[in-house]
Amino acid sequence: MLPEQDASAITRRVILTLLLGVLFVLGYLVLSWFIAPAVWAAILAYVTWPAYKRLRHLMRGYAMSSALVMTLLLTTAFVLPLLWLIILMQREFVIAYQAASAYMADGPHRLPDFVAGLPWIGERLQDFLNQITTDPVALREQLTSWARQWQGQLGDLIGGVGRNAVKLGFALLTVLFVYRDGESLLDQVQRVLRRFLGGRVDGYVVAIGHTTTAVLYGLVLTALAQGLLAGVGYWFAGVRAPVLFGAFTALIALMPFGTPFVWGSLGAWLLFSGNTLEGIGLLLWGTLVVSSVDNLIRPLVISSATQIPFLLVMFGVIGGLAAFGLIGMFIGPVIVAVLLAVWREWLENKLPDPTDPPPAA
Secondary structure (H helix, E strand, C coil), X not given: CCCHHHXXXXXXXXXXXXXXXXXXXHHHHHHHHHHHHHHHHHHHHHHCHHHHHHHHHHCCCCHHHHHHHHHHHHHHHHHHHXXXXXXXXXXXXXXXXHHHHHHHHCCCCCCCHHHHCCCCHHHHHHHHHHHHHHCHHHHHHHHHHHHHHCHHHHHHHHHHHHHHHHHHHHHHHHHHHHHHHXXXXXXXXXXXXXXXXXXXXXXXXXXXXXXXXXXXXXXHHHHHHHHHHHHXXXXXXXXXXXXXXXXXXXXXXXXXXXXXXXXXXXXXXHHHCCCHHHHHHHHHHHHHHHHHHHHHHHHHHHHHHHCCCHHHHHHHHHHHHHHHHHHHHHHHHXXXXXXXXXXXXXXXXXXXXXXXXCCCC
């Protein structure tokens, strides 16, 4: 049997462990909704930290004042383009609706021969086109039926947009205090992690920082470039509402290999509607220009900065997106980077060779 003193120490340790476990669970329940805004704030603060340090130097080291000014600048950089895009997209929606209405009223339309002659699907496409252009009442009834079916999903989408807007507000509020206390907070985190991982934690922190920056530039900036290039192609091809579709392309471009679903659909629509030259031109532009950003520039930006194979980066982005939502685009590659850092660290440690002779006694 254990001595009474040892049994008492074990009991106290078990009770303390249970209390800490309950405390962590309760803390997670209270703070879980704010985890994503806090991570976004950390990402934004880390990426813009060099600009904040220069601003703080210009403001003679006043941390709170420089953090407030930097947060206001960051908020302006987010809000003003978003408002401009919303206003512009409203006008583009009206233009797209008027163009669709004019196209329907000008029916019936005949698909190009090479489309109508496709086995099985050509005849079905022609029948559907005839239905929507010659019977507006049936079209409205079909749209109403689809709207009823998707009413719940639409409500979830609108609610999700509202929740994300609120989370963005909390992220911008949190980034103010990350700017002000970021250096102290990072020091505390490193000191705690060193108690468990030792000096190797510094390499993991460096890997996290490099991966976060590379993923931000590799995903966001290339997505914006793809949206801009795609918008130019839509405008030259005569697509109505090119800004709207360009913005949608940039949003879809956050996912690897997502842009062909947008410019490919628009190019196919141009071909089906008889604009053969424009449709072929848009498909070539999307393949040779827009997708080249995704297939060439993005891998070079991310892989060269992180020393991680792009296949692993892509798995991290897609897997993180599926597991954690939008923030997972950054969390996924960071997890992969840390795992790869651990793997490389194990490989660099010299393991004993079983064929070597044993050391002399």
